Amino acid sequence: MGWTYSVIRFVFVSVSVCECWLLPYTDSIMHGEVQSPLYPQPYPTGLKSEWNLWGPDGSQIQLSITHLDIKPSAGCSQDSLTVVYDQKILWTFCGQENSTDHPGKEPIRSPGSKLTLIFQTSNSTSEVQQHIGFSAAYWSTVIDCGKPEPLLNGGMTYLSEFQNKFFSIVQYRCNEPYYSLPEDANAEFTCGADGKWKSSHDSVVAPTCIPVCGQPTQHLSVYQRIIGGNDAPEDTIPWQVQLKVNNAVEGGMVIADRWIMTAAHIARQATNPVSNDTVQIYMGQTDVQSLMVSPVYAASVHIHPDYNNPVTFNNDIALIKLQDPITFNSSVMPICLPAQNATYVTGTMGLVSGFGVTRDWGHLSPKQLKYVHLPVVDQETCRDSFTTSQEKRGGGQILTDNMVCAGLPEGGKDSCSGDAGSAYALKDNGRFWAAGIVSWGTGCGRQGSYGVYTRVANYLDWITKTMQEN
Numbered sequence: 239m240g241w242t243y244s245v246i247r248f249v250f251v252s253v254s255v256c257e258c259w260l261l262p263y264t265d266s267i268m269h270g271e272v273q274s275p276l277y278p279q280p281y282p283t284g285l286k287s288e289w290n291l292w293g294p295d296g297s298q299i300q301l302s303i304t305h306l307d308i309k310p311s312a313g314c315s316q317d318s319l320t321v322v323y324d325q326k327i328l329w330t331f332c333g334q335e336n337s338t339d340h341p342g343k344e345p346i347r348s349p350g351s352k353l354t355l356i357f358q359t360s361n362s363t364s365e366v367q368q369h370i371g372f373s374a375a376y377w378s379t380v381i382d383c384g385k386p387e388p389l390l391n392g393g394m395t396y397l398s399e400f401q402n403k404f405f406s407i408v409q410y411r412c413n414e415p416y417y418s419l420p421e422d423a424n425a426e427f428t429c430g431a432d433g434k435w436k437s438s439h440d441s442v443v444a445p446t447c448i449p450v451c452g453q454p455t456q457h458l459s460v461y462q463r464i465i466g467g468n469d470a471p472e473d474t475i476p477w478q479v480q481l482k483v484n485n486a487v488e489g490g491m492v493i494a495d496r497w498i499m500t501a502a503h504i505a506r507q508a509t510n511p512v513s514n515d516t517v518q519i520y521m522g523q524t525d526v527q528s529l530m531v532s533p534v535y536a537a538s539v540h541i542h543p544d545y546n547n548p549v550t551f552n553n554d555i556a557l558i559k560l561q562d563p564i565t566f567n568s569s570v571m572p573i574c575l576p577a578q579n580a581t582y583v584t585g586t587m588g589l590v591s592g593f594g595v596t597r598d599w600g601h602l603s604p605k606q607l608k609y610v611h612l613p614v615v616d617q618e619t620c621r622d623s624f625t626t627s628q629e630k631r632g633g634g635q636i637l638t639d640n641m642v643c644a645g646l647p648e649g650g651k652d653s654c655s656g657d658a659g660s661a662y663a664l665k666d667n668g669r670f671w672a673a674g675i676v677s678w679g680t681g682c683g684r685q686g687s688y689g690v691y692t693r694v695a696n697y698l699d700w701i702t703k704t705m706q707e708n
């Protein structure tokens with residue numbers, strides 16, 4: 239009938255007496271009673287009795303005191319009943335309670351499979367005492383850890399045949415390839431004797447899944463508003479977003495599940511950030527018509543404090559916090575932030591994308607997300623292109639060290655109006671990182687001129703601080 243026989247020992251030691259029992263139990267039943275000697279007659283003086291209760295491995299013992307009458311003594315100096323687990327006193331009584339657990343209400347629960355009761359009486363009492371002592375019921379329950387904490391953007395599998403019981407093992411995993419466990423994470427948890435799920439490092443906290451950045455599931459085949467570019471196939475630039483601010487349409491990029499990075503010059507109204515309700519964010523589609531269907535909304539807009547429009551485009555960077563976190567999939571994934579020691583090596587090929595215009599003069603907006611590959615331009619070469627050209631191409635704007643240029647001396651390939659805020663991505667160790675933000679230029683794709691991008695690596699501290707504080 240499903241009875242399991244195992245060793246349940248119930249030991250009572252009184253002066254020189256020891257009685258031991260073997261009791262049958264099922265999953266939750268092993269029970270009995272313990273009483274003070276002579277109960278319900280007054281207990282003898284000069285006594286030290288000890289009861290050791292053992293349940294099977296993985297069980298807990300519960301003890302409910304049903305009657306309690308012990309001669310009160312100050313500081314438990316005379317008669318007392320004490321419940322001990324592993325040398326720790328769980329509860330003690332000497333006429334007055336010394337615990338928050340109230341007998342008869344909540345049973346005392348052992349953290350593990352054993353429990354000891356100690357009943358002591360003094361022999362200093364000369365007159366016959368009238369207190370009858372205690373009576374208690376005990377039973378064992380098999381440890382149940384309950385369901386392990388669920389893992390957001392992940393799941394779990396049981397490695398043990400049985401679930402949520404003592405010694406059950408569960409393994410957490412993240413929804414690859416969009417999320418992964420941190421390298422040092424402990425993914426295996428075991429149900430312990432204390433009824434808690436614990437990792438091998440004794441952690442009781444479930445791991446967290448971190449978004450994978452800069453690794454689209456689909457690759458652009460050629461390494462080679464966007465001028466002179468190609469249509470981007472689906473899922474190849476999953477961090478690209480389109481921002482509608484008032485009525486202007488520009489770009490941006492996903493950098494975290496609640497954060498979009500963009501250019502400051504499109505997210506401000508005069509010198510203030512635009513109000514949240516004027517911002518609509520579209521993502522997950524490369525086709526403009528399907529893209530513009532369901533926007534997500536901004537919770538807050540953060541412009542770099544040193545952005546000083548309209549004098550220069552210096553510090554042209556802004557962050558937009560989303561109202562709701564994004565769950566990443568093949569069409570929406572973040573781009574990585576620059577590493578602490580990120581470098582911009584002249585000639586390195588980068589990837590620019592956007593929904594901006596495809597002609598220098600005119601407003602031909604594409605139906606599809608576009609991309610083009612452009613090399614990092616030497617800083618001095620780029621600076622000179624704005625100061626020494628016959629028409630002073632910069633129109634008074636200067637190239638600062640917070641900017642990086644990309645493009646070809648012969649022109650023909652560039653970002654343009656409507657692309658601002660989009661990413662200029664460089665690739666390291668197979669991951670794209672946000673090297674630049676489309677910021678400004680003189681015309682688009684002109685010979686001898688380059689596109690200018692916000693040098694994101696200079697803003698790592700501001701980005702992390704802003705994201706942490708908000």
Ligand code: ARG
Nearest residue numbers: 653655656657658678679689
């Ligand atoms: N300021 C433009 C915009 O708001 C971006 C221009 C980029 N120009 C260039 N030649 N790369 O969309």
